[in-house]
Every structure is written in structure tokens, then in C-alpha cells.
Amino acid sequence: MRAGLMRDLGLGLIGLVLLLALPALFPHPSLRDFLIYVIAYGLLAMSLNLLVGLTGLVSFGHAAYFASGAYVFGLLMQGGAVSIPVAMLAAVGGTALLALVIGAICVRLKEIYFSFITLAFQMFIHSIILTWVDLTGGDQGLRGGIPRPPFLGIDLGDAGTLYAFCAVVFVACLLVMRQVWQSPFGYTLRMIRDNPARANFLGVDVVRMKLGVFVLAGTMASVAGIIMALFVSGAFPEFGFWTTSGEAIFMIMLGGTQVFLGPVIGAFLLQLLNHYVTIWTHHHGLVLGIVILAIVLGLRRGVADYAMAWLADRRAAAAPPATPAKAAAPAETKAAG
Amino acid sequence: MNLDVLAGCVATASCFVTQVSTGLIVGMLLFLVASGLSLIFGVLGVVNFAHGVFYMLGAYFAFAAYEATGSFVLALLAGAAGAGLVGIVFERFFMSRVYGKDLLMQLLVCYAAILICDDLVKIVFGADYKLMGMPEAFATAPVEVLGGFIPGYYIFMVGMALGIGAVLWLGINRTRLGKIIRALAINPQMVGALGINTRLLYAGVFGMGCVLAGTAGALAAPVRTLTPGMGLSVLIESFIVTVIGGMGSIPGALVAAILIGLTRAFGAIGFPLFTDGLMFALMGLVLILRPSGLLGARTA
Numbered sequence: 001m002r003a004g005l006m007r008d009l010g011l012g013l014i015g016l017v018l019l020l021a022l023p024a025l026f027p028h029p030s031l032r033d034f035l036i037y038v039i040a041y042g043l044l045a046m047s048l049n050l051l052v053g054l055t056g057l058v059s060f061g062h063a064a065y066f067a068s069g070a071y072v073f074g075l076l077m078q079g080g081a082v083s084i085p086v087a088m089l090a091a092v093g094g095t096a097l098l099a100l101v102i103g104a105i106c107v108r109l110k111e112i113y114f115s116f117i118t119l120a121f122q123m124f125i126h127s128i129i130l131t132w133v134d135l136t137g138g139d140q141g142l143r144g145g146i147p148r149p150p151f152l153g154i155d156l157g158d159a160g161t162l163y164a165f166c167a168v169v170f171v172a173c174l175l176v177m178r179q180v181w182q183s184p185f186g187y188t189l190r191m192i193r194d195n196p197a198r199a200n201f202l203g204v205d206v207v208r209m210k211l212g213v214f215v216l217a218g219t220m221a222s223v224a225g226i227i228m229a230l231f232v233s234g235a236f237p238e239f240g241f242w243t244t245s246g247e248a249i250f251m252i253m254l255g256g257t258q259v260f261l262g263p264v265i266g267a268f269l270l271q272l273l274n275h276y277v278t279i280w281t282h283h284h285g286l287v288l289g290i291v292i293l294a295i296v297l298g299l300r301r302g303v304a305d306y307a308m309a310w311l312a313d314r315r316a317a318a319a320p321p322a323t324p325a326k327a328a329a330p331a332e333t334k335a336a337g
Numbered sequence: 338m339n340l341d342v343l344a345g346c347v348a349t350a351s352c353f354v355t356q357v358s359t360g361l362i363v364g365m366l367l368f369l370v371a372s373g374l375s376l377i378f379g380v381l382g383v384v385n386f387a388h389g390v391f392y393m394l395g396a397y398f399a400f401a402a403y404e405a406t407g408s409f410v411l412a413l414l415a416g417a418a419g420a421g422l423v424g425i426v427f428e429r430f431f432m433s434r435v436y437g438k439d440l441l442m443q444l445l446v447c448y449a450a451i452l453i454c455d456d457l458v459k460i461v462f463g464a465d466y467k468l469m470g471m472p473e474a475f476a477t478a479p480v481e482v483l484g485g486f487i488p489g490y491y492i493f494m495v496g497m498a499l500g501i502g503a504v505l506w507l508g509i510n511r512t513r514l515g516k517i518i519r520a521l522a523i524n525p526q527m528v529g530a531l532g533i534n535t536r537l538l539y540a541g542v543f544g545m546g547c548v549l550a551g552t553a554g555a556l557a558a559p560v561r562t563l564t565p566g567m568g569l570s571v572l573i574e575s576f577i578v579t580v581i582g583g584m585g586s587i588p589g590a591l592v593a594a595i596l597i598g599l600t601r602a603f604g605a606i607g608f609p610l611f612t613d614g615l616m617f618a619l620m621g622l623v624l625i626l627r628p629s630g631l632l633g634a635r636t637a
Binding site: 052112115116119121123124131242246249250257283284288289295296300 | 384431434435438440441442444445446448449450451452453455456457459460573576577580584608610611613614615617618620621624625628
């Protein structure tokens with residue numbers, strides 16, 4: 001357990017150094033923008049995967065918390081009374097509360113009905129954002145920019161500092177989610193995904209566990225929203241539209257649901273795909289659609305999941321020759337199982 | 338919010354009649370799309386997230402046939418049959434591969450179909466708005482009811498939709514084929530064991546659902562502008578309708594579609610920005626109080 005934590009911390013640090021080194025090695029502003037998008041949407045997809053891949057709850061309304069984080073943060077900063085860290089904490093806390101209220105209703109429903117009710121809540125919030133023009137600016141979004149006053153000697157007005165700040169927050173969130181992924185709580189969630197009746201029978205409070213992960217996922221999505229709001233210096237109703245949720249689901253599926261970092265890989269691939277396909281052709285949807293079909297019907301799972309399964313197969317295939325010839329037959333069956 | 342105007346409209350007979358008729362045609366189109374969605378879900382157990390595509394295809398096929406022949410009857414037939422054929426192909430080659438897989442796989446296949454078909458329509462018909470125009474048979478003076486005016490085509494649309502709904506209900510509940518389809522929904526292995534080609538039946542039911550969506554699109558073509566991507570808003574609303582009415586229930590879809598149509602028509606006057614919010618609030622409320630929908634079979 002301890003060793004696992006140390007290894008995760010080490011890997012997180014390596015990841016952070018890589019993220020920070022990339023823009024320094026290739027000093028191109030568009031690379032930094034690209035990476036911030038991957039960070040924000042990757043974090044959104046990772047948080048959604050706590051529900052989809054870990055607990056088996058397919059939420060169609062996860063972008064609601066992305067938008068809530070962005071809007072609460074943006075409004076507090078435009079109010080001008082608080083510093084960036086305080087506004088961030090308030091946005092995260094407020095979103096957690098929102099997720100608690102919505103989740104308490106949603107997690108009682110099963111399967112497709114859960115998907116629909118999360119969608120309903122998200123679209124309801126989206127409509128409130130559109131209608132409450134005095135507060136949110138309606139379909140124009142939060143205009144006039146979000147001020148970024150320096151705090152603790154950190155000036156987020158500088159693009160490089162902003163990027164570094166986002167990268168640090170991103171890696172910190174990944175580490176938190178990694179701990180949940182590996183914890184007894186995480187394994188309880190897997191049990192709920194695979195067999196809720198048995199989990200209930202073993203004394204697990206299924207509704208409370210689902211609610212717990214729902215709030216956690218919403219909280220993490222709000223951090224992604226804050227990063228996005230900081231980066232684009234605004235908040236827009238599209239953040240809370242169903243297409244944002246759809247994109248996050250697509251990233252998860254593209255990357256894979258069962259490998260921890262799969263959704264980030266999916267976010268990266270989707271951004272890359274969007275970037276290059278729009279350069280080559282006007283028929284962006286046609287190409288993207290064919291790629292999706294190829295992945296779903298060809299690989300039948302996300303890219304990272306596929307790679308993991310392929311590696312496992314190779315290891316299994318490589319194992320028998322290493323064992324003595326006499327024991328080969330039983331070893332083979334063991335490796336296959 | 339403009340609730341005074343809404344109250345004023347409800348109090349005036351002419352405005353009330355006009356809005357009710359608008360609400361009814363919106364509702365009837367939704368009913369056709371949603372009953373197709375409901376049929377597919379009820380029998381195949383999959384949610385066809387690409388259902389809006391068939392509505393769009395129906396409208397464009399009708400448009401093309403009307404341009405080519407000038408006959409509205411042929412246009413309707415082309416819309417319905419074209420959407421049905423594409424639906425069968427989609428079911429056989431793509432959708433049937435993800436039956437029994439998790440929801441996300443089905444969602445992605447449908448999402449891919451939406452992206453591909455929207456772009457194909459853009460390539461074939463162009464990205465600009467298209468207008469089909471009112472067929473000559475309906476270019477008559479509107480009917481006056483209590484001071485409000487209802488175009489003749491609206492009455493035709495409502496009649497068509499109700500007629501199709503009735504035929505569908507009778508077909509499922511009163512014929513031998515309908516009995517087989519209902520059995521297929523409950524126990525496909527048993528139906529197969531009795532020597533019935535379940536694959537063919539699945540494709541047929543999926544195609545039938547797409548015919549319903551295509552008919553709605555063809556009926557909508559004279560009164561709506563055609564754009565690639567027009568299926569999306571219809572898809573979302575027909576989801577709301579199926580959830581409120583109860584997944585798999587055709588009478589439920591009718592009640593819910595009229596409810597949503599009227600909400601849209603009167604909401605457009607009273608609170609144009611919040612109409613969507615109100616529809617989703619209705620859907621949320623139904624899901625909380627009666628998860629299986631107003632007229633859906635109670636499962637749990």
C-alpha cells in the first residue's frame with residue numbers, strides 16, 4: 001500500500017516534469033494551448049470515468065459540474081472580493097454541494113434512467129444559465145474576462161505561469177483520483193458495477209457509495225471547469241451543454257475505461273484528431289465518424305484497454321517457453337486463465 | 338419571462354386556438370419519432386441514439402422526390418421508405434454488432450452514424466437551408482376556428498399521425514405478427530426456437546421504427562426548413578417524450594408528445610428562453626416520481 005503510494009507519487013512527479021518540459025523544449029504557443037485543452041478535458045474525462053468505468057454509472061450530464069465550477073469561479077473573480085485560491089475552493093465546494101443534491105436523486109435510478117435523469121439535470125442547469133442573463137450573461141457567456149490577480153507571488157497573468165499552475169493542479173487531481181481508484185472504496189465501487197445485488201447482500205450501502213463517487217467525480221469536474229475558465233478567461237453556456245458531456249464520454253471510450261490514464265489518452269487523441277482532421281478536410285464529421293466506427297467495431301474497446309489486453313496476451317504467450325518442458329502443459333493453462 | 342403575454346394569449350380564443358394547433362403539430366411529429374424510438378427500445382432493448390438521423394433523411398428524401406416528381410404522395414412514400422431502408426442497413430451492418438454490449442458501445446455507434454450521415458447530407462444536398470414549399474393540394478385558405486386560423490395542412494398532419502399511431506397500435510396488439518413481436522421482446526430465444534427468423538424480425542422492427550421517423554421527417558418537410566443536423570433537436574425532444582410517456586409504450590408517447598408540444602407552443606410566448614428547461618424539468622420530475630413513465634409498464 002505504502003509502496004504503491006510512493007510509486008504513484010514518483011510517476012506523478014515524472015508526469016509533471018514531462019508536462020512542464022514539453023512547452024520549454026518546443027516553444028510554440030499553440031502547443032501550450034493544445035496541452036491546456038488536453039489537461040482540462042482530460043481531467044473532465046478522468047472524473048467522468050470514476051462513474052462510468054469504475055462504478056458503471058453512465059452519466060450523460062457530467063458537464064453540469066464542469067460548467068458550475070467555471071461559472072462560480074468566474075463570477076467570484078469578477079466580483080473582485082476574493083483571491084484565486086479562495087475562489088477555487090468556493091467553486092469546488094459549491095459544486096460538491098450541487099453534486100450532492102443532484103446525486104442524491106439520481107443514484108437511486110438504474111441504467112438508462114440514470115443516464116436520462118443526469119441529462120435532464122444538466123440541461124435544466126444549462127437553461128438556467130441561458131435564462132438568468134443578469135448574472136451569467138445568457139448565451140454570450142461571462143464577458144469582460146476573468147481577472148487574474150497575483151497571489152503568493154504567483155502571477156497567472158503570465159501565460160507560462162498559468163500553464164505551469166494548471167499542470168500542477170492537474171497532476172494533483174490525478175493523484176487524488178489514483179488513490180481512490182486503488183483504495184478499498186474503489187474496489188467496493190467495482191463490486192457495485194459488477195454485481196450490485198451481491199454488494200448489497202454483503203452489507204455495502206450501495207446508494208451511499210454511489211453518491212460518494214458521484215460527488216467526488218463532480219468535484220473533480222469542477223476543477224477541470226476552473227482550469228478552462230482560467231485559460232479562456234470566461235465561461236460559456238456550451239460548457240454545460242450536452243455536447244460537452246458527449247465529448248467527455250467519447251474521450252473515455254476512445255482511450256479506454258479500465259486503464260486509469262485511459263481517458264487522458266482519449267482526450268489527447270481526440271484533440272489531435274480534431275486538430276489534424278480540420279486542417280485536411282471540411283468533412284470533419286465524416287472522418288471522425290469512420291474512426292469511431294473502426295474503433296468500436298474493430299478494437300471493440302478503447303485504445304489503452306486494447307493495448308493493455310494485447311500486452312497481457314503477449315506476456316501470456318511468452319511465458320510457456322521459459323518454464324521447463326515437463327511443466328509446460330499446466331503452466332500454459334494457468335497463463336491462459 | 339413574459340407571463341402577462343402568456344396569460345393574455347390563453348384568455349383570447351384566437352391566440353389560444355393558434356397556439357394549440359401549433360402545439361399539436363409539434364406534438365404529432367414528436368409522437369411519430371418517439372413511437373419509433375419506443376418501438377425499437379421495447380422490442381430490441383437498445384436505445385437508438387441515431388433516431389434523429391432518420392427523421393432528417395426522411396425530410397431530405399421527401400424533398401428530393403418532390404423536386405423530381407412534384408407529387409407529394411410520392412414524396413411521403415420516398416421519405417418513409419428511404420429512411421426505413423437506411424435503417425435496415427444500419428441495423429444489419431452496425432447496430433446488430435453491439436447488441437448485448439454495454440450502453441456506451443451502442444451510444445458510440447449511433448454517434449458515429451449521426452456524424453457520418455450529417456456530413457453525407459451536407460455533401461449531397463449542400464449545407465444551406467432548404468425549403469420544400471407547401472404542396473398545391475394544401476394551398477387553400479386556412480380553416481377558421483373561434484377566430485383563430487388553422488392551415489389545412491396542419492389538420493392533415495394531425496390526422497396522418499393519429500392514423501399511423503392507430504394502425505401501429507392495432508398491428509402490435511391485434512395481429513399475429515404483432516403477437517410474435519411482443520413475444521420477441523420478452524423471450525427472443527424461445528421465439529427463435531419456435532422456428533421464427535429473429536434476425537429478420539429485429540431488422541424489420543428497427544426498419545419500422547425508422548419508417549416512423551422518416552414519415553415524421555417527410556410530413557415536416559413542407560412546414561420546416563431542412564438543414565443537415567435538423568434531427569438533433571427532434572432526437573432530444575423525442576427522448577423526453579419517450580421517458581415521460583414510458584419507454585416502450587405507444588399510448589404513453591402520444592400523451593407525452595402532446596404535452597411537450599403544448600409546452601413548446603405556449604412556452605414560446607411566455608418564457609422563450611426557459612422552454613427547454615421546463616421540458617427537462619418535466620422529464621426529471623417524471624423520472625423521480627414514476628421512473629417507468631406515465632403509461633409505462635411498472636418494472637421495479
